[in-house]
Amino acid sequence: MKLDVPTKLDNDEIQNEIISRIRELINFKNLEPGDKIPSERALSERFGVSRNHVREAIRKLEFYGLLKSKPQSGTFVADIGQVALNGMIEDILKLKTPSFKSLVETRILLELKTCRLAALRRTEDDLKEMEATLEAYADKVRKGQDVVQEDLLFHLAVARASHNSTMITFMLIITPEIITNFEKYHVCDKDQAFKAIEEHRDVFMAIKDQKPQLAKEKMKTHFSALYQYLYNV
Numbered sequence: 001m002k003l004d005v006p007t008k009l010d011n012d013e014i015q016n017e018i019i020s021r022i023r024e025l026i027n028f029k030n031l032e033p034g035d036k037i038p039s040e041r042a043l044s045e046r047f048g049v050s051r052n053h054v055r056e057a058i059r060k061l062e063f064y065g066l067l068k069s070k071p072q073s074g075t076f077v078a079d080i081g082q083v084a085l086n087g088m089i090e091d092i093l094k095l096k097t098p099s100f101k102s103l104v105e106t107r108i109l110l111e112l113k114t115c116r117l118a119a120l121r122r123t124e125d126d127l128k129e130m131e132a133t134l135e136a137y138a139d140k141v142r143k144g145q146d147v148v149q150e151d152l153l154f155h156l157a158v159a160r161a162s163h164n165s166t167m168i169t170f171m172l173i174i175t176p177e178i179i180t181n182f183e184k185y186h187v188c189d190k191d192q193a194f195k196a197i198e199e200h201r202d203v204f205m206a207i208k209d210q211k212p213q214l215a216k217e218k219m220k221t222h223f224s225a226l227y228q229y230l231y232n233v
């Protein structure tokens with residue numbers, strides 16, 4: 001049965017429709033964990049959509065761990081039960097594009113944890129990387145240049161110093177969208193950028209001195225202006 005896809009549907013809607021049909025296919029054929037699903041080409045022909053749309057839908061399911069692709073072998077149902085798979089797909093289909101506010105709230109929650117871990121686990125190489133990002137940030141601020149990217153590079157360096165791969169992954173996922181929105185809404189003004197030089201330095205020194213609670217408090221102080229911006233717009 002082919003998909004009836006009106007041209008007005010955007011890519012996300014098309015992907016969700018394909019994901020729903022893949023779920024139906026798995027349930028109808030009673031596919032077990034480890035079973036192979038049809039190829040992109042076969043699904044494209046079956047659903048009447050482009051292979052690109054099928055590929056993006058499969059990638060989305062892979063991202064959430066519901067499908068596993070193996071080079072030269074194909075795509076397989078992940079090793080979870082059918083009840084869990086159906087429930088997770090239902091949640092995925094309900095997901096909305098994260099708002100700027102939700103992205104920043106997530107970033108703050110992550111960073112209050114990563115800076116504590118960084119204070120406990122940082123290496124000398126981590127400290128050197130953080131110092132380099134501090135200097136790059138301060139240099140651009142003094143020159144009156146945009147520093148959104150340099151600011152986030154410092155925070156990513158802190159995340160890497162936590163040596164928690166999951167937290168680092170989450171930070172990398174949300175960072176591009178945060179950069180876009182910071183630039184769009186002009187979140188970091190000139191005065192705040194100068195103030196952040198010292199705030200970054202305070203976070204860095206707490207991490208360097210291996211004081212996790214102080215690192216968290218300094219990071220909260222650094223985020224105070226961002227909190228105020230979020231809840232007053």
